[in-house]
Amino acid sequence: MLRAIERYLDPPSRGLLVAAPNDDAAVWRGDPLVVATTDTMVEETDFRLAWPGFDFRRLGRRLISINLSDLAAMGAEPRHALVSLSLRGTLDLGAVRRLYQGIAEQAHRFDCTIAGGDLSGTLGLLTLTATLVGRIGARSAMLRRNGARPGWQVAVTGSLGGAAAGLRLLESGRRPATEIERRWVSAQLDPAPRIAAGRALVDSGVRVGGDISDGLYREVERLVERDRLGATIDVERLPLARGLRREQWSLAVKDSEDFELVCAASAPRLLAAQRALQRLNLPLTVIGEIERRPGIRLRGRSGNERLQGAGYEHFR
Protein backbone atom coordinates (compact mmCIF):
# COMPACT_ATOMS: atom_id res chain seq x y z
CA MET A 1 0.00 0.00 0.00
CA LEU A 2 2.95 2.28 0.65
CA ARG A 3 3.76 2.11 -3.06
CA ALA A 4 0.35 3.60 -3.76
CA ILE A 5 1.32 6.58 -1.64
CA GLU A 6 4.81 7.18 -2.87
CA ARG A 7 3.47 8.00 -6.31
CA TYR A 8 1.74 11.02 -4.83
CA LEU A 9 4.68 12.32 -2.88
CA ASP A 10 6.48 14.98 -4.81
CA PRO A 11 9.97 14.10 -5.99
CA PRO A 12 12.85 16.25 -4.81
CA SER A 13 12.89 19.56 -6.65
CA ARG A 14 14.39 23.00 -6.26
CA GLY A 15 12.33 23.73 -3.17
CA LEU A 16 12.11 20.20 -1.80
CA LEU A 17 15.54 18.64 -1.42
CA VAL A 18 14.53 15.30 0.09
CA ALA A 19 11.09 13.71 0.20
CA ALA A 20 10.00 11.28 2.91
CA PRO A 21 9.45 8.31 2.96
CA ASN A 22 12.42 7.71 0.66
CA ASP A 23 14.38 9.05 3.60
CA ASP A 24 13.39 9.30 7.23
CA ALA A 25 12.18 12.89 6.90
CA ALA A 26 11.68 15.59 4.29
CA VAL A 27 14.25 18.33 3.78
CA TRP A 28 13.53 21.66 2.17
CA ARG A 29 15.06 25.07 1.79
CA GLY A 30 13.51 27.15 4.53
CA ASP A 31 12.03 30.63 4.66
CA PRO A 32 12.88 33.35 7.15
CA LEU A 33 9.34 33.37 8.59
CA VAL A 34 7.48 30.08 8.79
CA VAL A 35 3.74 29.61 9.34
CA ALA A 36 2.57 26.13 10.32
CA THR A 37 -0.73 24.48 11.15
CA THR A 38 -2.20 21.02 11.61
CA ASP A 39 -5.80 19.86 11.33
CA THR A 40 -7.50 16.48 11.51
CA MET A 41 -10.70 15.04 10.06
CA VAL A 42 -12.30 12.07 11.82
CA GLU A 43 -14.84 9.73 10.24
CA GLU A 44 -18.35 10.00 11.71
CA THR A 45 -17.43 13.35 13.27
CA ASP A 46 -16.28 15.35 10.25
CA PHE A 47 -17.52 13.13 7.41
CA ARG A 48 -19.45 9.95 6.77
CA LEU A 49 -18.87 7.36 4.07
CA ALA A 50 -22.65 6.91 4.03
CA TRP A 51 -23.28 10.45 2.78
CA PRO A 52 -24.99 10.41 -0.62
CA GLY A 53 -22.37 10.75 -3.35
CA PHE A 54 -19.47 10.39 -0.91
CA ASP A 55 -16.16 10.61 -2.77
CA PHE A 56 -12.67 9.95 -1.40
CA ARG A 57 -11.06 12.34 -3.84
CA ARG A 58 -13.16 15.23 -2.56
CA LEU A 59 -12.33 14.13 1.00
CA GLY A 60 -8.63 14.37 0.18
CA ARG A 61 -9.11 17.85 -1.25
CA ARG A 62 -10.98 18.91 1.87
CA LEU A 63 -8.17 17.68 4.16
CA ILE A 64 -5.78 20.03 2.39
CA SER A 65 -8.34 22.84 2.13
CA ILE A 66 -9.12 23.05 5.85
CA ASN A 67 -5.40 23.34 6.56
CA LEU A 68 -4.86 25.84 3.74
CA SER A 69 -7.65 27.88 5.31
CA ASP A 70 -5.56 28.27 8.48
CA LEU A 71 -2.67 29.56 6.38
CA ALA A 72 -5.07 31.89 4.54
CA ALA A 73 -6.24 33.16 7.93
CA MET A 74 -2.68 34.27 8.66
CA GLY A 75 -2.16 35.80 5.22
CA ALA A 76 0.48 33.15 4.50
CA GLU A 77 1.60 31.47 1.29
CA PRO A 78 1.59 27.63 1.32
CA ARG A 79 4.85 25.74 0.73
CA HIS A 80 4.86 22.14 1.95
CA ALA A 81 2.42 19.55 3.31
CA LEU A 82 2.90 16.41 5.40
CA VAL A 83 0.00 13.99 5.49
CA SER A 84 -0.65 11.31 8.08
CA LEU A 85 -3.48 8.88 7.42
CA SER A 86 -4.89 6.14 9.64
CA LEU A 87 -6.85 3.80 7.41
CA ARG A 88 -8.64 0.51 7.86
CA GLY A 89 -7.04 -2.42 6.09
CA THR A 90 -10.43 -3.25 4.60
CA LEU A 91 -10.45 -0.04 2.58
CA ASP A 92 -9.96 -0.87 -1.09
CA LEU A 93 -6.91 0.38 -2.92
CA GLY A 94 -9.03 2.45 -5.30
CA ALA A 95 -10.38 4.46 -2.36
CA VAL A 96 -6.87 5.04 -1.01
CA ARG A 97 -5.71 6.17 -4.46
CA ARG A 98 -8.57 8.61 -4.84
CA LEU A 99 -7.89 10.00 -1.38
CA TYR A 100 -4.27 10.68 -2.30
CA GLN A 101 -5.26 12.06 -5.69
CA GLY A 102 -7.48 14.60 -3.98
CA ILE A 103 -4.75 15.48 -1.50
CA ALA A 104 -2.15 15.94 -4.23
CA GLU A 105 -4.36 17.87 -6.65
CA GLN A 106 -5.48 20.38 -4.03
CA ALA A 107 -1.95 20.85 -2.69
CA HIS A 108 -0.56 21.41 -6.17
CA ARG A 109 -3.34 23.81 -7.06
CA PHE A 110 -2.00 26.02 -4.29
CA ASP A 111 1.70 25.53 -5.14
CA CYS A 112 2.23 23.30 -2.15
CA THR A 113 4.40 20.15 -2.35
CA ILE A 114 3.52 16.88 -0.62
CA ALA A 115 6.82 16.50 1.17
CA GLY A 116 6.15 13.49 3.34
CA GLY A 117 3.70 11.50 5.33
CA ASP A 118 2.81 8.48 7.30
CA LEU A 119 0.32 5.68 6.75
CA SER A 120 -1.00 3.69 9.72
CA GLY A 121 -3.45 0.86 9.94
CA THR A 122 -6.39 1.27 12.28
CA LEU A 123 -9.16 -1.06 13.37
CA GLY A 124 -11.34 1.98 13.96
CA LEU A 125 -12.48 5.14 12.24
CA LEU A 126 -10.55 6.80 9.43
CA THR A 127 -8.49 9.64 10.86
CA LEU A 128 -6.78 12.02 8.46
CA THR A 129 -4.24 14.63 9.54
CA ALA A 130 -2.34 17.14 7.47
CA THR A 131 0.31 19.61 8.56
CA LEU A 132 0.88 22.58 6.29
CA VAL A 133 3.91 24.79 6.33
CA GLY A 134 3.89 28.18 4.64
CA ARG A 135 5.64 31.49 4.66
CA ILE A 136 5.03 35.18 5.20
CA GLY A 137 7.27 37.93 3.95
CA ALA A 138 7.63 40.00 7.13
CA ARG A 139 6.74 39.76 10.77
CA SER A 140 4.33 42.64 10.40
CA ALA A 141 2.68 41.15 7.32
CA MET A 142 0.21 38.74 8.86
CA LEU A 143 -3.32 38.51 10.20
CA ARG A 144 -3.60 38.09 13.97
CA ARG A 145 -6.43 37.59 16.44
CA ASN A 146 -5.58 40.72 18.36
CA GLY A 147 -4.96 44.40 17.71
CA ALA A 148 -8.50 45.46 16.72
CA ARG A 149 -9.65 48.95 17.75
CA PRO A 150 -13.10 50.22 18.77
CA GLY A 151 -14.80 51.84 15.78
CA TRP A 152 -13.23 49.50 13.24
CA GLN A 153 -15.47 47.60 10.88
CA VAL A 154 -15.86 43.82 10.72
CA ALA A 155 -16.04 42.24 7.26
CA VAL A 156 -16.33 38.77 5.81
CA THR A 157 -15.31 37.25 2.46
CA GLY A 158 -17.64 35.31 0.17
CA SER A 159 -20.98 34.06 1.44
CA LEU A 160 -22.10 32.32 4.60
CA GLY A 161 -24.33 29.47 5.64
CA GLY A 162 -23.90 27.33 2.52
CA ALA A 163 -21.69 24.78 4.29
CA ALA A 164 -24.16 24.40 7.14
CA ALA A 165 -27.08 24.01 4.72
CA GLY A 166 -25.04 21.45 2.77
CA LEU A 167 -24.26 19.50 5.93
CA ARG A 168 -27.95 19.34 6.83
CA LEU A 169 -28.78 18.04 3.38
CA LEU A 170 -26.03 15.39 3.56
CA GLU A 171 -27.16 14.31 7.01
CA SER A 172 -30.74 13.98 5.78
CA GLY A 173 -29.49 11.38 3.31
CA ARG A 174 -31.12 13.15 0.37
CA ARG A 175 -29.11 13.82 -2.79
CA PRO A 176 -28.98 17.48 -3.80
CA ALA A 177 -31.72 18.07 -6.36
CA THR A 178 -31.09 21.64 -7.54
CA GLU A 179 -28.10 23.72 -8.57
CA ILE A 180 -28.42 25.67 -5.32
CA GLU A 181 -28.42 22.50 -3.23
CA ARG A 182 -25.38 21.23 -5.12
CA ARG A 183 -23.60 24.46 -4.23
CA TRP A 184 -24.46 24.06 -0.56
CA VAL A 185 -23.10 20.51 -0.53
CA SER A 186 -20.01 21.64 -2.38
CA ALA A 187 -19.46 24.44 0.17
CA GLN A 188 -19.42 21.75 2.87
CA LEU A 189 -17.40 19.06 1.11
CA ASP A 190 -15.08 21.09 -1.05
CA PRO A 191 -14.59 24.55 0.45
CA ALA A 192 -12.38 27.03 -1.39
CA PRO A 193 -9.44 28.04 0.78
CA ARG A 194 -9.01 31.83 0.70
CA ILE A 195 -5.24 31.93 0.22
CA ALA A 196 -5.26 34.74 -2.35
CA ALA A 197 -7.79 36.71 -0.30
CA GLY A 198 -5.72 36.39 2.89
CA ARG A 199 -2.67 37.74 1.13
CA ALA A 200 -4.69 40.53 -0.50
CA LEU A 201 -6.03 41.56 2.92
CA VAL A 202 -2.49 41.77 4.30
CA ASP A 203 -1.30 43.66 1.23
CA SER A 204 -4.14 46.13 1.79
CA GLY A 205 -2.89 46.79 5.31
CA VAL A 206 -5.42 44.65 7.19
CA ARG A 207 -3.78 43.03 10.25
CA VAL A 208 -6.65 41.47 12.23
CA GLY A 209 -8.47 38.41 10.93
CA GLY A 210 -9.12 34.70 11.03
CA ASP A 211 -11.01 31.96 9.22
CA ILE A 212 -14.49 30.74 10.01
CA SER A 213 -14.11 27.11 10.93
CA ASP A 214 -16.02 27.20 14.21
CA GLY A 215 -18.73 29.63 13.16
CA LEU A 216 -18.70 33.37 12.51
CA TYR A 217 -19.85 34.17 16.04
CA ARG A 218 -16.98 32.31 17.66
CA GLU A 219 -14.39 33.74 15.28
CA VAL A 220 -15.50 37.35 15.83
CA GLU A 221 -15.32 36.61 19.55
CA ARG A 222 -11.74 35.40 19.12
CA LEU A 223 -10.80 38.55 17.23
CA VAL A 224 -11.77 40.76 20.18
CA GLU A 225 -11.43 38.70 23.36
CA ARG A 226 -7.68 39.04 23.86
CA ASP A 227 -8.08 42.84 23.76
CA ARG A 228 -11.19 42.71 26.01
CA LEU A 229 -13.27 44.39 23.34
CA GLY A 230 -16.67 43.52 21.89
CA ALA A 231 -18.51 43.67 18.57
CA THR A 232 -21.95 44.01 17.09
CA ILE A 233 -22.85 41.91 14.07
CA ASP A 234 -25.62 43.19 11.81
CA VAL A 235 -27.77 40.19 11.01
CA GLU A 236 -29.38 42.05 8.09
CA ARG A 237 -26.05 42.57 6.39
CA LEU A 238 -24.82 38.95 6.50
CA PRO A 239 -23.99 37.79 2.94
CA LEU A 240 -26.10 34.62 2.98
CA ALA A 241 -25.37 31.86 0.47
CA ARG A 242 -27.72 31.76 -2.52
CA GLY A 243 -30.99 30.07 -1.72
CA LEU A 244 -30.96 30.79 2.01
CA ARG A 245 -33.75 32.90 3.45
CA ARG A 246 -33.02 35.81 5.79
CA GLU A 247 -34.71 33.91 8.68
CA GLN A 248 -32.02 31.25 8.32
CA TRP A 249 -29.29 33.70 9.37
CA SER A 250 -28.28 31.55 12.31
CA LEU A 251 -26.82 29.03 9.80
CA ALA A 252 -24.38 31.76 8.86
CA VAL A 253 -23.55 32.80 12.40
CA LYS A 254 -23.44 29.68 14.50
CA ASP A 255 -22.90 26.55 12.46
CA SER A 256 -20.90 27.78 9.55
CA GLU A 257 -17.93 25.73 8.43
CA ASP A 258 -17.69 28.00 5.43
CA PHE A 259 -13.92 28.60 5.77
CA GLU A 260 -14.39 32.21 4.74
CA LEU A 261 -12.15 34.89 6.24
CA VAL A 262 -13.41 37.46 8.71
CA CYS A 263 -11.36 40.56 9.41
CA ALA A 264 -11.44 43.89 11.21
CA ALA A 265 -9.95 47.18 10.08
CA SER A 266 -10.66 50.89 9.79
CA ALA A 267 -13.21 51.89 7.15
CA PRO A 268 -10.66 53.28 4.64
CA ARG A 269 -8.50 50.18 4.94
CA LEU A 270 -11.48 47.90 4.38
CA LEU A 271 -12.40 49.93 1.31
CA ALA A 272 -8.92 49.28 -0.11
CA ALA A 273 -9.26 45.60 0.77
CA GLN A 274 -12.66 45.42 -0.95
CA ARG A 275 -11.09 46.79 -4.13
CA ALA A 276 -8.26 44.24 -3.92
CA LEU A 277 -10.67 41.35 -3.42
CA GLN A 278 -12.81 42.59 -6.30
CA ARG A 279 -9.88 41.70 -8.53
CA LEU A 280 -10.19 38.14 -7.17
CA ASN A 281 -13.93 38.22 -7.88
CA LEU A 282 -14.60 37.81 -4.19
CA PRO A 283 -16.96 40.06 -2.23
CA LEU A 284 -15.84 41.47 1.12
CA THR A 285 -18.94 42.48 3.06
CA VAL A 286 -19.01 44.75 6.09
CA ILE A 287 -21.17 43.02 8.70
CA GLY A 288 -20.56 44.93 11.91
CA GLU A 289 -18.20 46.93 14.06
CA ILE A 290 -15.75 46.59 16.92
CA GLU A 291 -16.85 48.16 20.18
CA ARG A 292 -15.41 48.92 23.56
CA ARG A 293 -18.03 46.92 25.45
CA PRO A 294 -16.99 43.22 25.70
CA GLY A 295 -19.23 40.54 24.22
CA ILE A 296 -20.73 39.87 20.81
CA ARG A 297 -24.13 41.40 20.04
CA LEU A 298 -26.39 40.51 17.15
CA ARG A 299 -28.47 43.38 15.74
CA GLY A 300 -31.60 42.43 13.81
CA ARG A 301 -34.41 44.39 12.20
CA SER A 302 -36.31 44.54 15.49
CA GLY A 303 -33.46 45.13 17.93
CA ASN A 304 -31.08 42.62 19.44
CA GLU A 305 -31.32 38.98 18.38
CA ARG A 306 -30.54 35.99 20.49
CA LEU A 307 -28.49 33.09 19.25
CA GLN A 308 -29.75 29.67 20.35
CA GLY A 309 -27.34 26.84 20.94
CA ALA A 310 -24.99 25.43 23.52
CA GLY A 311 -21.50 26.80 23.93
CA TYR A 312 -22.36 30.23 22.60
CA GLU A 313 -22.69 33.01 25.12
CA HIS A 314 -24.86 35.86 24.02
CA PHE A 315 -25.55 39.26 25.38
CA ARG A 316 -28.47 41.68 25.44
Added chain:
Amino acid sequence: MLRAIERYLDPPSRGLLVAAPNDDAAVWRGDPLVVATTDTMVEETDFRLAWPGFDFRRLGRRLISINLSDLAAMGAEPRHALVSLSLRGTLDLGAVRRLYQGIAEQAHRFDCTIAGGDLSGTLGLLTLTATLVGRIGARSAMLRRNGARPGWQVAVTGSLGGAAAGLRLLESGRRPATEIERRWVSAQLDPAPRIAAGRALVDSGVRVGGDISDGLYREVERLVERDRLGATIDVERLPLARGLRREQWSLAVKDSEDFELVCAASAPRLLAAQRALQRLNLPLTVIGEIERRPGIRLRGRSGNERLQGAGYEHFR
Protein backbone atom coordinates in the same frame (compact mmCIF):
# COMPACT_ATOMS: atom_id res chain seq x y z
CA MET B 1 -10.99 20.73 27.07
CA LEU B 2 -9.13 23.15 24.83
CA ARG B 3 -8.10 25.09 27.92
CA ALA B 4 -6.36 21.96 29.19
CA ILE B 5 -4.25 21.97 26.04
CA GLU B 6 -3.39 25.61 25.77
CA ARG B 7 -1.46 25.37 29.04
CA TYR B 8 0.95 23.00 27.34
CA LEU B 9 1.48 25.03 24.22
CA ASP B 10 4.56 27.12 24.49
CA PRO B 11 4.02 30.86 24.68
CA PRO B 12 5.61 33.03 22.00
CA SER B 13 9.32 33.35 22.60
CA ARG B 14 12.43 34.37 20.70
CA GLY B 15 12.14 31.38 18.36
CA LEU B 16 8.37 31.03 18.32
CA LEU B 17 6.68 34.28 17.33
CA VAL B 18 3.07 33.15 17.39
CA ALA B 19 1.61 30.01 18.94
CA ALA B 20 -1.53 28.32 17.65
CA PRO B 21 -4.32 28.02 18.72
CA ASN B 22 -4.23 31.61 20.00
CA ASP B 23 -3.98 32.40 16.32
CA ASP B 24 -4.91 30.29 13.33
CA ALA B 25 -1.39 28.96 12.87
CA ALA B 26 2.04 29.08 14.50
CA VAL B 27 4.73 31.44 13.24
CA TRP B 28 8.43 31.00 13.85
CA ARG B 29 11.73 32.29 12.58
CA GLY B 30 12.84 29.77 10.00
CA ASP B 31 16.10 28.02 9.28
CA PRO B 32 17.83 27.80 5.92
CA LEU B 33 17.46 24.01 5.79
CA VAL B 34 14.35 22.46 7.26
CA VAL B 35 13.83 18.80 8.14
CA ALA B 36 10.25 17.68 8.75
CA THR B 37 8.51 14.44 9.64
CA THR B 38 5.13 13.18 10.80
CA ASP B 39 4.22 9.99 12.61
CA THR B 40 1.02 8.60 14.07
CA MET B 41 0.20 6.16 16.87
CA VAL B 42 -3.14 4.34 16.77
CA GLU B 43 -4.76 2.64 19.76
CA GLU B 44 -4.89 -1.17 19.50
CA THR B 45 -2.26 -1.07 16.75
CA ASP B 46 0.58 0.81 18.45
CA PHE B 47 -0.55 0.73 22.08
CA ARG B 48 -3.30 -0.61 24.30
CA LEU B 49 -4.87 1.03 27.32
CA ALA B 50 -5.19 -2.50 28.75
CA TRP B 51 -1.41 -3.01 28.95
CA PRO B 52 -0.30 -3.52 32.57
CA GLY B 53 0.84 -0.20 34.02
CA PHE B 54 -0.37 1.80 30.99
CA ASP B 55 0.36 5.49 31.49
CA PHE B 56 -0.80 8.39 29.31
CA ARG B 57 2.22 10.49 30.20
CA ARG B 58 4.57 7.86 28.85
CA LEU B 59 2.36 7.59 25.75
CA GLY B 60 2.75 11.33 25.18
CA ARG B 61 6.52 11.05 25.51
CA ARG B 62 6.54 8.19 23.02
CA LEU B 63 4.57 10.20 20.45
CA ILE B 64 7.29 12.85 20.47
CA SER B 65 10.11 10.27 20.67
CA ILE B 66 9.11 8.33 17.57
CA ASN B 67 9.05 11.58 15.61
CA LEU B 68 12.32 12.78 17.14
CA SER B 69 13.81 9.48 16.04
CA ASP B 70 13.10 10.40 12.40
CA LEU B 71 14.92 13.69 12.89
CA ALA B 72 17.78 11.84 14.59
CA ALA B 73 17.90 9.53 11.57
CA MET B 74 18.62 12.57 9.39
CA GLY B 75 21.19 14.03 11.79
CA ALA B 76 18.85 16.97 12.40
CA GLU B 77 18.27 19.19 15.41
CA PRO B 78 14.63 19.48 16.61
CA ARG B 79 12.96 22.91 16.68
CA HIS B 80 9.15 22.84 16.72
CA ALA B 81 6.33 20.33 17.13
CA LEU B 82 2.67 20.38 16.12
CA VAL B 83 0.43 17.82 17.76
CA SER B 84 -2.95 16.61 16.50
CA LEU B 85 -4.94 14.34 18.79
CA SER B 86 -8.23 12.54 18.16
CA LEU B 87 -9.65 11.59 21.54
CA ARG B 88 -12.84 10.04 22.78
CA GLY B 89 -15.07 12.38 24.76
CA THR B 90 -15.28 9.72 27.46
CA LEU B 91 -11.58 10.07 28.24
CA ASP B 92 -11.19 11.77 31.60
CA LEU B 93 -9.49 15.14 31.82
CA GLY B 94 -6.70 13.71 33.97
CA ALA B 95 -5.74 11.33 31.17
CA VAL B 96 -5.71 14.17 28.64
CA ARG B 97 -3.57 16.27 30.96
CA ARG B 98 -1.05 13.48 31.47
CA LEU B 99 -0.89 12.90 27.73
CA TYR B 100 -0.03 16.55 27.12
CA GLN B 101 2.41 16.58 30.04
CA GLY B 102 4.29 13.73 28.45
CA ILE B 103 4.26 15.42 25.05
CA ALA B 104 5.51 18.72 26.47
CA GLU B 105 8.18 17.23 28.73
CA GLN B 106 9.72 15.13 25.99
CA ALA B 107 9.64 18.01 23.48
CA HIS B 108 11.27 20.38 25.95
CA ARG B 109 13.90 17.83 26.90
CA PHE B 110 15.05 18.03 23.29
CA ASP B 111 14.76 21.85 23.01
CA CYS B 112 11.66 21.57 20.87
CA THR B 113 8.70 23.94 21.33
CA ILE B 114 5.08 22.84 21.12
CA ALA B 115 4.02 25.42 18.56
CA GLY B 116 0.49 24.34 17.82
CA GLY B 117 -1.96 21.56 17.46
CA ASP B 118 -5.44 20.35 16.98
CA LEU B 119 -7.83 18.40 19.17
CA SER B 120 -10.67 16.39 17.61
CA GLY B 121 -13.34 14.24 19.10
CA THR B 122 -13.63 10.67 17.87
CA LEU B 123 -16.12 7.91 18.55
CA GLY B 124 -13.39 5.40 17.76
CA LEU B 125 -9.82 4.62 18.65
CA LEU B 126 -7.36 7.19 19.99
CA THR B 127 -5.22 8.45 17.14
CA LEU B 128 -2.23 10.64 17.95
CA THR B 129 -0.19 12.46 15.32
CA ALA B 130 2.81 14.72 15.75
CA THR B 131 4.72 16.66 13.14
CA LEU B 132 8.25 17.66 14.03
CA VAL B 133 10.26 20.33 12.29
CA GLY B 134 14.00 20.56 12.74
CA ARG B 135 17.08 21.93 11.09
CA ILE B 136 20.40 20.87 9.65
CA GLY B 137 23.37 23.15 9.15
CA ALA B 138 24.27 22.32 5.56
CA ARG B 139 22.87 20.34 2.67
CA SER B 140 25.80 17.93 2.90
CA ALA B 141 25.41 17.48 6.65
CA MET B 142 22.70 14.86 6.82
CA LEU B 143 22.13 11.12 6.89
CA ARG B 144 20.52 9.68 3.76
CA ARG B 145 19.30 6.27 2.66
CA ASN B 146 21.61 6.18 -0.32
CA GLY B 147 25.27 6.69 -1.11
CA ALA B 148 26.71 3.56 0.60
CA ARG B 149 29.71 1.86 -1.04
CA PRO B 150 30.66 -1.82 -1.19
CA GLY B 151 33.22 -2.60 1.52
CA TRP B 152 31.78 -0.12 3.99
CA GLN B 153 30.84 -1.31 7.45
CA VAL B 154 27.33 -1.30 8.89
CA ALA B 155 26.96 -0.24 12.53
CA VAL B 156 24.16 0.25 15.01
CA THR B 157 23.80 2.41 18.14
CA GLY B 158 22.80 1.11 21.56
CA SER B 159 21.29 -2.34 21.94
CA LEU B 160 18.64 -4.28 20.04
CA GLY B 161 15.65 -6.49 20.77
CA GLY B 162 14.63 -4.90 24.07
CA ALA B 163 11.59 -3.15 22.57
CA ALA B 164 10.37 -6.38 20.97
CA ALA B 165 10.86 -8.33 24.21
CA GLY B 166 9.02 -5.57 26.08
CA LEU B 167 6.13 -5.68 23.64
CA ARG B 168 5.79 -9.45 24.09
CA LEU B 169 5.70 -9.01 27.84
CA LEU B 170 3.07 -6.25 27.62
CA GLU B 171 0.95 -8.34 25.26
CA SER B 172 1.13 -11.29 27.65
CA GLY B 173 -0.55 -9.08 30.26
CA ARG B 174 2.11 -9.84 32.87
CA ARG B 175 3.73 -6.97 34.78
CA PRO B 176 7.53 -6.84 34.49
CA ALA B 177 9.00 -8.66 37.48
CA THR B 178 12.73 -7.98 37.19
CA GLU B 179 14.95 -5.00 36.47
CA ILE B 180 15.74 -6.52 33.07
CA GLU B 181 12.07 -6.91 32.21
CA ARG B 182 11.40 -3.34 33.29
CA ARG B 183 14.12 -2.20 30.88
CA TRP B 184 12.57 -4.16 28.02
CA VAL B 185 9.17 -2.59 28.66
CA SER B 186 10.76 0.82 28.92
CA ALA B 187 12.55 0.29 25.59
CA GLN B 188 9.12 -0.32 24.03
CA LEU B 189 7.10 2.37 25.78
CA ASP B 190 9.66 5.08 26.28
CA PRO B 191 12.43 4.77 23.70
CA ALA B 192 15.33 7.24 23.82
CA PRO B 193 15.50 9.22 20.58
CA ARG B 194 19.10 9.35 19.34
CA ILE B 195 19.23 13.04 18.48
CA ALA B 196 22.72 13.62 19.89
CA ALA B 197 24.00 10.42 18.27
CA GLY B 198 22.60 11.37 14.86
CA ARG B 199 24.37 14.70 14.99
CA ALA B 200 27.59 13.08 16.22
CA LEU B 201 27.48 10.64 13.29
CA VAL B 202 27.14 13.51 10.83
CA ASP B 203 29.91 15.48 12.59
CA SER B 204 32.13 12.38 12.23
CA GLY B 205 31.57 12.39 8.48
CA VAL B 206 28.98 9.59 8.32
CA ARG B 207 26.40 10.30 5.58
CA VAL B 208 24.35 7.09 5.25
CA GLY B 209 21.94 6.04 7.97
CA GLY B 210 18.41 5.70 9.28
CA ASP B 211 16.48 4.73 12.38
CA ILE B 212 15.16 1.28 13.22
CA SER B 213 11.42 1.65 13.43
CA ASP B 214 10.49 -1.22 11.11
CA GLY B 215 13.21 -3.63 12.16
CA LEU B 216 16.95 -3.70 11.53
CA TYR B 217 16.59 -5.98 8.52
CA ARG B 218 14.21 -3.63 6.72
CA GLU B 219 16.28 -0.55 7.54
CA VAL B 220 19.53 -2.07 6.26
CA GLU B 221 17.62 -3.04 3.13
CA ARG B 222 16.52 0.58 2.73
CA LEU B 223 20.09 1.81 3.09
CA VAL B 224 21.23 -0.23 0.09
CA GLU B 225 18.24 -0.75 -2.20
CA ARG B 226 18.29 2.59 -3.97
CA ASP B 227 21.92 1.93 -4.96
CA ARG B 228 21.14 -1.72 -5.89
CA LEU B 229 23.68 -2.97 -3.35
CA GLY B 230 23.43 -5.64 -0.67
CA ALA B 231 24.69 -6.31 2.84
CA THR B 232 25.60 -9.12 5.18
CA ILE B 233 24.61 -8.82 8.84
CA ASP B 234 26.65 -10.81 11.36
CA VAL B 235 24.13 -12.33 13.72
CA GLU B 236 26.88 -13.08 16.26
CA ARG B 237 27.84 -9.43 16.53
CA LEU B 238 24.36 -8.00 17.15
CA PRO B 239 24.38 -5.98 20.41
CA LEU B 240 21.43 -7.72 22.08
CA ALA B 241 19.64 -5.99 24.94
CA ARG B 242 20.57 -7.24 28.41
CA GLY B 243 18.79 -10.45 29.33
CA LEU B 244 18.28 -11.67 25.75
CA ARG B 245 19.89 -14.95 24.73
CA ARG B 246 21.84 -15.25 21.48
CA GLU B 247 19.17 -17.62 20.09
CA GLN B 248 16.69 -14.75 20.36
CA TRP B 249 18.57 -12.70 17.74
CA SER B 250 15.56 -12.51 15.47
CA LEU B 251 13.94 -10.13 18.01
CA ALA B 252 16.78 -7.76 17.17
CA VAL B 253 16.58 -8.20 13.42
CA LYS B 254 12.94 -8.50 12.52
CA ASP B 255 10.64 -7.08 15.15
CA SER B 256 12.71 -4.37 16.68
CA GLU B 257 11.05 -1.04 17.33
CA ASP B 258 14.15 -0.03 19.22
CA PHE B 259 14.52 3.36 17.48
CA GLU B 260 18.29 2.95 17.41
CA LEU B 261 20.25 4.35 14.47
CA VAL B 262 21.91 2.17 11.88
CA CYS B 263 24.55 3.62 9.60
CA ALA B 264 27.12 2.69 6.97
CA ALA B 265 30.56 4.18 6.45
CA SER B 266 34.17 3.29 5.78
CA ALA B 267 36.05 1.64 8.66
CA PRO B 268 38.13 4.73 9.60
CA ARG B 269 35.03 6.93 9.59
CA LEU B 270 33.15 4.50 11.81
CA LEU B 271 36.09 4.46 14.20
CA ALA B 272 35.85 8.23 14.51
CA ALA B 273 32.09 7.94 15.00
CA GLN B 274 32.57 5.31 17.71
CA ARG B 275 34.85 7.68 19.59
CA ALA B 276 32.32 10.50 19.27
CA LEU B 277 29.48 8.30 20.53
CA GLN B 278 31.65 7.11 23.42
CA ARG B 279 31.46 10.68 24.71
CA LEU B 280 27.65 10.23 24.73
CA ASN B 281 28.05 6.91 26.58
CA LEU B 282 26.49 5.14 23.64
CA PRO B 283 28.04 2.11 21.97
CA LEU B 284 28.25 1.96 18.17
CA THR B 285 28.66 -1.67 17.15
CA VAL B 286 29.81 -2.89 13.75
CA ILE B 287 27.37 -5.62 12.70
CA GLY B 288 28.12 -6.22 9.04
CA GLU B 289 29.23 -4.85 5.71
CA ILE B 290 27.92 -3.42 2.46
CA GLU B 291 28.36 -5.66 -0.56
CA ARG B 292 27.93 -5.44 -4.29
CA ARG B 293 25.51 -8.37 -4.45
CA PRO B 294 21.91 -7.15 -3.87
CA GLY B 295 19.89 -8.55 -0.97
CA ILE B 296 20.42 -8.82 2.77
CA ARG B 297 22.23 -11.91 4.10
CA LEU B 298 22.39 -13.02 7.71
CA ARG B 299 25.63 -14.79 8.74
CA GLY B 300 25.43 -17.03 11.80
CA ARG B 301 27.91 -19.33 13.55
CA SER B 302 27.02 -22.18 11.19
CA GLY B 303 26.67 -20.34 7.91
CA ASN B 304 23.75 -18.36 6.55
CA GLU B 305 20.69 -17.96 8.73
CA ARG B 306 17.13 -17.67 7.55
CA LEU B 307 14.75 -15.11 8.90
CA GLN B 308 11.19 -16.37 9.44
CA GLY B 309 8.28 -14.04 8.99
CA ALA B 310 6.11 -12.56 6.29
CA GLY B 311 7.22 -9.54 4.37
CA TYR B 312 10.91 -10.22 4.74
CA GLU B 313 12.74 -11.53 1.75
CA HIS B 314 15.92 -13.39 2.51
CA PHE B 315 18.67 -14.75 0.41
CA ARG B 316 20.92 -17.77 0.65
